[in-house]
Amino acid sequence: MTESAPEVARTSRRSAGWAKVIGAATALGVGATVVYGVVETGSWWLSAIVAVCGALAVLIVWGMMASVAHDAEKTAALEAAGTRVRATVVRAERADDVVHEVVLRIPLPDGSAFDVEHRCSHYSCAAATREAATARPVIVDPATRAWAVVH
Numbered sequence: 001m002t003e004s005a006p007e008v009a010r011t012s013r014r015s016a017g018w019a020k021v022i023g024a025a026t027a028l029g030v031g032a033t034v035v036y037g038v039v040e041t042g043s044w045w046l047s048a049i050v051a052v053c054g055a056l057a058v059l060i061v062w063g064m065m066a067s068v069a070h071d072a073e074k075t076a077a078l079e080a081a082g083t084r085v086r087a088t089v090v091r092a093e094r095a096d097d098v099v100h101e102v103v104l105r106i107p108l109p110d111g112s113a114f115d116v117e118h119r120c121s122h123y124s125c126a127a128a129t130r131e132a133a134t135a136r137p138v139i140v141d142p143a144t145r146a147w148a149v150v151h
């Protein structure tokens with residue numbers, strides 16, 4: 001059995017910054033495309049379709065940006081409060097071609113430990129399924145049991 005300890009997707013402030021740049025570029029690109037579409041086609045319904053698709057694309061990118069920024073925030077909090085430990089690989093198997101399921105036993109400073117399931121496509125976690133890795137570096141916050149695998 002695995003306990004429901006919150007996993008944090010480790011995200012650096014740098015990648016959160018890049019997400020903002022990509023998001024802004026996407027919004028600008030879509031805006032320009034919509035304006036171009038309205039001017040060039042001269043048909044209102046085609047423009048409407050372009051505008052709706054554009055708005056959808058911006059929304060999707062916006063959502064991704066927000067989640068990356070949120071992950072970066074949680075990562076910073078975890079890095080500040082947490083400690084680095086080596087989690088034992090209890091079980092590891094391929095879920096499909098890219099995703100691996102790795103059950104990790106995370107030790108806590110008080111001597112106890114808890115199991116979590118980590119679904120991941122990173123090559124270092126894939127190594128665990130080939131039994132090339134018997135432990136994975138993890139950051140854990142003993143108070144909240146929030147954790148993140150260090151890749």
Ligand SMILES: [Zn+2]
Nearest residue numbers: 120122125149
């Ligand atoms: Zn992983």
